[in-house]
Amino acid sequence: MRTVSTVRTISLLVIVMLLATLLAACSGAATPTKAPEPTKPPEPTAVPVELMKVSAADCAYGGAFKSIEALDANTVKFTLCAPDVAFPSKVAFSAFAIHSSDYLEKTGGTGDLLDKPVGTGPYMLDKWQKGDSVIMKANPNYWGDKAQSPTLVFRWQKEAAARLLELQSGTTDGIDNPGPDDFKVIEGDSALKLYPREALNVFYLGFSNLVKPFDNEMVRQAIAMGIDRQRIVDNFYPVGSVVASHFTPCAIPGGCDGEEWYKFDAAAAKKMLADAGFPNGFETELSFRDVVRGYLPQPALVAQDLQAQLKANLGVTVKINVMESGAFLDTAKTGTLPMYLLGWGADYPDQTNFLDYHFGKGASQQFGTGFTDVHDALSRAASLSDQAERNKIYADANGLIKKHVPMIPVAHGGSGTAFRADVTGAHSSPLGNEHFASMKAGSREQLVWMQNAEPISLYCADEEDGESLRVCEQMTESLLAYKVGGTAVEPSLAEKYEANADLTEWTFHLRQGVKFHDGSAFDANDVVASYAVQWDAANPLHKGRTGTFTYFNALFGAFLNAPK
Structure with a gap:
């Protein structure tokens, strides 16, 4: 009996305790419990880039x-x-x-890509005021040495005399290609400074063998002998210019190996033209763009002199055709211009930049149908690392170019830049790629540069005009670069x-x-x-x-x- 009673007593106690717990819970007096730890967000998973x-x-x-x-x-x-x-x-x-691959995709490879470049360079585009100026501002996040001037302005003027006047008046800080008569003026002015540019360029008279009578090699050879190139250099080029003995300047390795160009001989030229079937000459057209270049400082006067020489020496009647710069370049490369004035400035100091670009397998049709013997020679030379062996092949290539006469190399033109004397870091580049981020215009907040013409577009993968390239070079960068004011390659x-x-x-x-x-x-x-x-x-x-x-x-x- 005692045992049963004890069990009942314990059961009652358990019930009482349970009821007390329930009443405490209802009254909010339950013993507090520790809050659970907040759940940590999952670590972000890096999306692998393809x-x-x-x-x-x-x-x-x-x-x-x-x-x-x-x-x-x-x-x-x-x-x-x-x-x-x-x-x-x-x-x-x-x-x-x-x-930027994203920007290429966004623009569809054209459109804004042409006018609003997104590069990595020391300057970035502020605005391009068509017909007036390109304004750039310093890139605050540039990876290298920051631009010295907060603002860089590019303007243009085709007349050398007008560019010099702007420099003298202080409305610009630097100009490209002073005229032949301006070199001494600049050197005599203590407020200005001249920076001569090495003549790593060539001016040539080009032909298209797709247009008669320039499909006849003897006609091209006759004209090559019938032009007094020394007269052109003496009359229309500044100090430092020379008559071209080869297409490539002699400072480029292999540039002047092999036979020199034809000597001027009007009588022999006249006879050869007659033997080619044109004893009384013929009529043709000479096209050019009226834009000053280091290789051609006075294009209109040179065109007129060539017109006069061809008439007097060969009986060839020439009509002069002046074209807008972009249209001229686009048309020239199609091979539809019978005869034209063009030139080339070095992009890098190697024969491939001169000969392969103009006469190699991948060259444009500016001279018409290419010459397979020249193609073969240039391909062999480009594949060798021994410069002496390359030069032997370039000597052969130069001889073949002389034989076929796709063009007549006239001059390697001396040129330069000029700046106000207080511009620090000013220079000229033999490659025509002056680096303006290195320059400071005295105490002025902006540096104003005046070149010969307006850029055609600012997507320079699809341009070959020097004025376009120079603007692009301030805003976009390649894997490697050329030393400022020089030609050596650097990171x-x-x-x-x-x-x-x-x-x-x-x-x-x-x-x-x-x-x-x-x-x-x-x-x-x-x-x-x-x-x-x-x-x-x-x-x-x-x-x-x-x-x-x-x-x-x-x-x-x-x-x-x-x-x-």
């Missing part, structure tokens, strides 16, 4: 590239179809500047590079932390995309201003997927 690669099935398509690939975010490898000793010099050129967007033993694989290690002007990060995919839109004709962004991409075609051969 590395770009563009490649050809094989090298039968005729171009220089086998593939371009991003090995990782900061490394790009170019695999070539043949060795190219000049590859670093080509990569440094402004036509191969790196653009830029790539900090270093190396090649394999046979010069067919070139690997570039990119500078990290670089930003485009729009704030986007620079990486290997931007490099691949920038080259791919030029190389691959089937790329939807292969557009530009004309879609010609002349530099790429001339220096790297055929386009991938080129239309049949």
Whole structure:
């Protein structure tokens, strides 16, 4: 009986305790419990970036590239179809500047890309006032040495005398290409300073063999002998200019190897023209753009002198055709201009820049149908690393060019820049790519530069005009660069590079932390995309201003997927 009673007592106690707990819970007096720890958000997972690669099935398509690939975010490898000793010099050129892959996509490869570049350079575009000026502002986030002047203004004026007047009056801080008679004026003015430019250029009289009678090689040879080139240099060029013995200036390795150009002989020229079937001459047209260049300081006067010489020496009647600069360049490369005035300034100091660009397999049709014997010689020379062996082949190429006369090299023109004396860092460049971020206009907040003409567009992958290129060079950058005021190649967007033993694989290690002007990060995919839109004709962004991409075609051969 005692046992049963005890059990009942314990049961009652348990019930009482349970009721007490329930009553405490209802009254809010429950024993507090520790709050659970907040749930941590999941660690963000990095989305892997797909590395770009563009490649050809094989090298039968005729171009220089086998593939371009991003090995990782900061490394790009170019695999070539043949060795190219000049590859670093080509990569440094402004036509191969790196653009944001996102911006290329956004613009569709044209449109805003032509007028509003987004680069990585020390200056960024503020506004392009068409017909008046291009205004740039210093890039506050530039990876290298910051621009010395907060604002950079490019203006233009085709008349040398007017450019000098603006410099003397202080409305500009620097000018390009002073006229032949202005050199002494500048040197005699203590408020100004002249910076002579080495004559790494050539002025030539070009022909198209697609237009009669220039399809006849004897006609071209006769004209080559029938022009007094020394007279042109003596009358229309400044100090430092010389008659061209070869197409390429002698300062370029291999430039003057081989036979010199034809000597002036009016009688022999007249006889050869008669033997070619034109004893009384013929009528033709001479086209040019009235824009001053270092290689051609007085284009209209030179055109008139050539007109007079051809009439007097050969009985050839010439009608002069003055064209707008952009239209002239676009038309010349189609081979439809019978005879024209053009020239070339070095982009980098190698024969490939002069001979391959103009006479190689990838050259435009400006001279008409190319010459296969010249093509073969230039291809062989470009694939060698031994400069002495290259020069032997260039001697042969120079002889073949003299034989075929696609053009007549007239002069290597001396030129220069001039600045107000208080501009620090002022210089001229033998490549015509003056670096304005290095200059400071006294105590003034802006540096004003006056060149010969307005840029045609600011997407310089699809331009070849010097005025366009110089503007682009302040805002966009290539993997490598040329030393300021010089020709040596040095790092830029790539900090270093190396090649394999046979010069067919070139690997570039990119500078990290670089930003485009729009704030986007620079990486290997931007490099691949920038080259791919030029190389691959089937790329939807292969557009530009004309879609010609002349530099790429001339220096790297055929386009991938080129239309049949």
